Amino acid sequence: MQWTDEAIVLGVKRHGETSGVLEVMTRAHGRHLGLVRGAFSSRLKAILQPGNSVSAIWRARLDEHLGTFAIEPLAARAANFFAAPHAVYGVTHLTALMRLLPERDPHTSLYDALLSILDRLDDAVTAAPMVVRFELQLLAEVGFGLDLAQCAATGSTNELIYVSPKTGRAVSRAAGEPWADRMLRLPAFLREEHAVASAGDVADGFALTGFFLSRHVLEPRGLALADERAHFIAAIERALPNVA
Numbered sequence: 001m002q003w004t005d006e007a008i009v010l011g012v013k014r015h016g017e018t019s020g021v022l023e024v025m026t027r028a029h030g031r032h033l034g035l036v037r038g039a040f041s042s043r044l045k046a047i048l049q050p051g052n053s054v055s056a057i058w059r060a061r062l063d064e065h066l067g068t069f070a071i072e073p074l075a076a077r078a079a080n081f082f083a084a085p086h087a088v089y090g091v092t093h094l095t096a097l098m099r100l101l102p103e104r105d106p107h108t109s110l111y112d113a114l115l116s117i118l119d120r121l122d123d124a125v126t127a128a129p130m131v132v133r134f135e136l137q138l139l140a141e142v143g144f145g146l147d148l149a150q151c152a153a154t155g156s157t158n159e160l161i162y163v164s165p166k167t168g169r170a171v172s173r174a175a176g177e178p179w180a181d182r183m184l185r186l187p188a189f190l191r192e193e194h195a196v197a198s199a200g201d202v203a204d205g206f207a208l209t210g211f212f213l214s215r216h217v218l219e220p221r222g223l224a225l226a227d228e229r230a231h232f233i234a235a236i237e238r239a240l241p242n243v244a
Contacts (some may be wrong), residue, residue, distance in 0.1 A: 051076035086235035124239035132205035
């Protein structure tokens with residue numbers, strides 16, 4: 001069996017002295033693993049950094065086998081991340097999110113969204129709301145999408161500023177005010193496509209997505225929100241005032 005696909009490097013683990021098991025997110029074949037001979041050679045080591053894009057040829061005798069990858073570079077963006085702490089933590093967080101997806105399960109829209117974020121990850125103002133939206137998209141892809149289009153209580157589409165922690169549905173200001181202390185805040189940039197995300201809005205966005213990621217995706221697997229996510233959010237909070 002053989003296929004060729006575009007892929008984003010998620011990580012590589014040493015296998016023997018110089019080879020490694022490469023984990024990638026591909027456009028058409030989902031999250032996929034395969035053996036790369038010479039993965040830790042001077043040439044391939046720089047290519048197989050998380051966040052880089054590669055062209056991957058996968059070969060195996062049977063579909064259920066690990067198989068081998070032949071790799072060629074497409075975009076070497078990983079070196080740019082080291083100039084910004086939030087970007088270093090960001091790529092680690094994003095690759096960890098990809099590992100929540102079933103292996104070999106295609107998620108083309110998530111692949112495209114991840115690619116778009118990685119190309120802008122060094123810009124904190126741009127990347128921060130993109131990562132919040134990406135977490136929302138991942139929730140939807142695994143079957144736990146939030147309904148933010150209209151108020152759960154009234155059906156109104158105006159002044160949607162809350163999200164019910166019980167239902168994951170938007171709630172308007174008037175309907176939610178009596179229970180405001182129990183509600184999650186819905187930031188403007190998740191309601192309006194072109195809204196500018198302030199530092200407070202970004203914090204509200206991560207609180208919202210973190211709540212539902214924990215409840216629906218992580219806790220059923222005995223997991224918790226990773227330290228990488230907390231480090232990324234803290235680095236974003238430090239970076240936003242400096243670049244705004």
